[in-house]
Structure formats: C-alpha cells, structure tokens
Amino acid sequence: MLAPPGAGKGTQASRLAAHLGIAHIASGDLLRREVAAGTPLGEEAAGYLDRGDLVPDALVIGMLREALKRAAAKGGFILDGFPRTLAQAEAAYTLAVTDDLAVDAVIWLEVSEAELRRRMVARAAAEGRSDDTRSVFEHRLAVYAEQTAPLLEFYGNRGVLHKVNGEQSVDEVFADILAILERLDLASS
Ligand code: ADP
Numbered sequence: 001m002l003a004p005p006g007a008g009k010g011t012q013a014s015r016l017a018a019h020l021g022i023a024h025i026a027s028g029d030l031l032r033r034e035v036a037a038g039t040p041l042g043e044e045a046a047g048y049l050d051r052g053d054l055v056p057d058a059l060v061i062g063m064l065r066e067a068l069k070r071a072a073a074k075g076g077f078i079l080d081g082f083p084r085t086l087a088q089a090e091a092a093y094t095l096a097v098t099d100d101l102a103v104d105a106v107i108w109l110e111v112s113e114a115e116l117r118r119r120m121v122a123r124a125a126a127e128g129r130s131d132d133t134r135s136v137f138e139h140r141l142a143v144y145a146e147q148t149a150p151l152l153e154f155y156g157n158r159g160v161l162h163k164v165n166g167e168q169s170v171d172e173v174f175a176d177i178l179a180i181l182e183r184l185d186l187a188s189s
Contacts, residue, residue: 001080002151003109005140006116006123007166008173012109013080015174020078020187023071027060027081030067052131052140054147057087061095068101079103084148089155104186106155107177109166113141 001009010026017024031049034042041059048055064082071077083089096102111119117137124132131140155161164176181187 001078001107001109002148002155002161003166004111004113004116004144004148005137006119007109007111008119008170009080009109011170012107012173012177013078015170016177016181017078019178020076020181022076022078023067023074025064025067025071025077025079025082027064027079027084029081030063031055031060034063050130050136052136052143054084054143057085057091060084061088061091065095065099068095069099072099072101083151086147086150086154089151103160105181105184106151106161107180108152108155108161108163109173110163111166115167116141 001013003009010029013026014024028049031042031045035046035049036042041063045055045059047053054060060082068077068079083092092101092103120132120134120137123129124137131137152161162180164173164180166173168176178187
C-alpha cells in the first residue's frame, strides 16, 4: 500500500489482510511498538517519529526483514508504510531476490492534500498520536512529496502500480482494491 499520511492505508491494509487471511505488516505500528516497549531500536526511532521524519532505512529494513519472511512462509502479507524511500524500494527488490519476498502489486491510494488535512484533524482527536499535530503533519506531507512520491514512478515503470481513488468511502475504496486484486488473480471475493 502506497499513500500519503492519513490516506487510509492502515484501515484498508488491515481489512484486506483479514479478508485474505494473511499478515498485515505496518512499519509505523511496529516502530511505535518498539518505542512503547523501550527497546534500543525504539529509543533510536522515537525522535524521528515525533518530528515526522523518516526513520533511517537500515533500521526499518532490519526490523521488517524477519517479519516479512515469517509472513511469506505463512501465505503472504499486506505491506503498509514500507517502502517509503527509493533506497527502501531498492532494498525491497534485493529481498525479493535473496529471500523470495517479491511484491505482487502496489496499490496507490490517491487523496488530495485538502482531504488529508481534514482527516488528520479527526485522527488527532481520536488517537492522539505524537505526529498528528498540525505542524508535524505538514512536515510529513512534505517528506512524502519529497521522499515517497518518487516511488510512484519507480513502480509505474515496473508495471505493478494500481491507482485507487482514496477519497471514496472506506467500503468503496476496499471494493476497488479487491477488484484490482481479483483481476490479478490475487484474491477472490
Ligand atoms: P501513516 O499511516 O499516517 O502514513 P505510519 O504509521 O505509516 O503513518 O508512519 C508513521 C511514522 O513512522 C513515519 O512518519 C516515520 O517516522 C515512521 N516510518 C514508518 N514507516 C517507515 C519507513 N518505511 N521508513 C522510515 N520511517 C518510517
């Protein structure tokens, strides 16, 4: 799942994983868990999370590798929040080759910045995440535009990118994603 912050990646990814009976691997959730547990990785990552900056690639890749291998052995995964930089996408290709962790499809949820800002305000009220304040969120939008948006071209060139209108209702977005996966023979309804 590839999308700007607040686009609904987490919601759709967890629903999709439940529907397909496979793992939902959310890099942001895993990082927040490490921070809450006070692990060395969490201590290193906390400042980046609070500022809305990306955690260094090596930390994220190291954290995900074993989780991805375990999930792949059990039937697959929905990846939410990774890769987020071109370097991570290149690393993901290396994992595809060395660890048999190929990606079948990249779903891009397209949502306008105005709608993302509206949703951020609602999520801040509901969840109180440290990176959902207005200034940090603006920074996260800029980080997305600069570091993550180039992945659209990267995956577009490889023919695996599928665009979904993320401004529809949760059910409509889910139905569109499922239709794409069915066309690719990756899901049945
Ligand atoms: P959202 O779902 O709102 O886009 P996430 O929960 O995916 O937010 O990510 C929250 C934060 O976790 C990011 O701002 C970043 O600090 C960190 N993070 C998550 N995934 C990655 C990643 N692949 N690379 C670097 N940092 C990441």
